[in-house]
Amino acid sequence: MVTQAPEIDWAAPWWAPVRTTGEEALARWAAGAPVAEALNAARSAPVRFVPQHALPEGLPYELFIFKQRAVPSRDNLHDFLNGLIWSRYPRTKLRLNELQAAEITRDGVRSTRGPVRDAVTLFDESGVLLAAPQALQDALRERRWPDLFGSLRPLWKEANLWVIGHAALEKLVSPYKSITAHVLAGPAHLETLEQADAWLAEWLSAGRMALKPFAPLPLLGVPGWWAHNEEAGFYDDASVFRGKTLISRPG
Structure with a gap:
């Protein structure tokens, strides 16, 4: 589902760590760029952002990111903000993804997440x-x-x-x-x-x-x-x- 770029009050204190990147990327999204394109243009990250349809059917999202160093992104606020976190907290996001991928590689995708995947x-x-x-x-x-x-x-x-x-x-x-x-x-x-x-x-x-x-x-x-x-x-x-x-x- 495609949504319009929202209005964000960047002066609120919780936005401070991502404000510079976020303002630039949001402006591009508001001007008509897809979220993935807006994120890629705004700031380098340890991954690239790709449209959601780049994720092959049946391949777990986290495993795709780990193998391809690419994050499938929909044109919505949730994925836009995920991209900002990737840009500003690159080491943390890579580590979280590494933990997810290790669990999936060992156990596969089960009907319920194990304790590690659930916590991550x-x-x-x-x-x-x-x-x-x-x-x-x-x-x-x-x-x-x-x-x-x-x-x-x-x-x-x-x-x-x-x-x-x-x-x-x-x-x-x-x-x-x-x-x-x-x-x-x-x-x-x-x-x-x-x-x-x-x-x-x-x-x-x-x-x-x-x-x-x-x-x-x-x-x-x-x-x-x-x-x-x-x-x-x-x-x-x-x-x-x-x-x-x-x-x-x-x-």
Whole structure:
């Protein structure tokens, strides 16, 4: 299905890592270029982008990418954002694809994904890397929301957050309170996108991902990310800021 290029508020903080590439590619898409062409022209990536029909019938998407170093891309927002992540986090995306391909090569495509493929897919779609003081990491892992966004709020000035999941970014095009990402904890010293990409690519492994080492984070609760979270009672919504006894699902 072909969709029109959307309007994106590039000034929102979650777009900062991909803004330069994204603005250029979106302009080309809006001018009539297919998404694959717009992505290829905007910035070099470790892969090239090809139309969706380039994917042979019966060949798994992830295996095609691994073998051809080419990403089949539809003319829609989801695949456009996936392309931006490939351009800005090349090492991480290559590593995620490598893990997927290894699982498929060993086990084939089953009716349900195994634990590694499931976790890799989850992170690829809705993953976030958080480099922050240990106190913030602990509060997030334990879902101590009053501490995380209350008493510890000043520490967010020392934190860096990178949204790597393209499905999470897709939701953030039209923000709503319950958008929830799956966070991996990174070392506090990470400051730049390049450092984050390099560290994450090195850290990712089948064994680590099989454990699903994620913590849920309602993204628009992050201080400075949404004006509404300054309002009284914002964090009192238990349907969004859930305790550990409840199952967390993507927003």
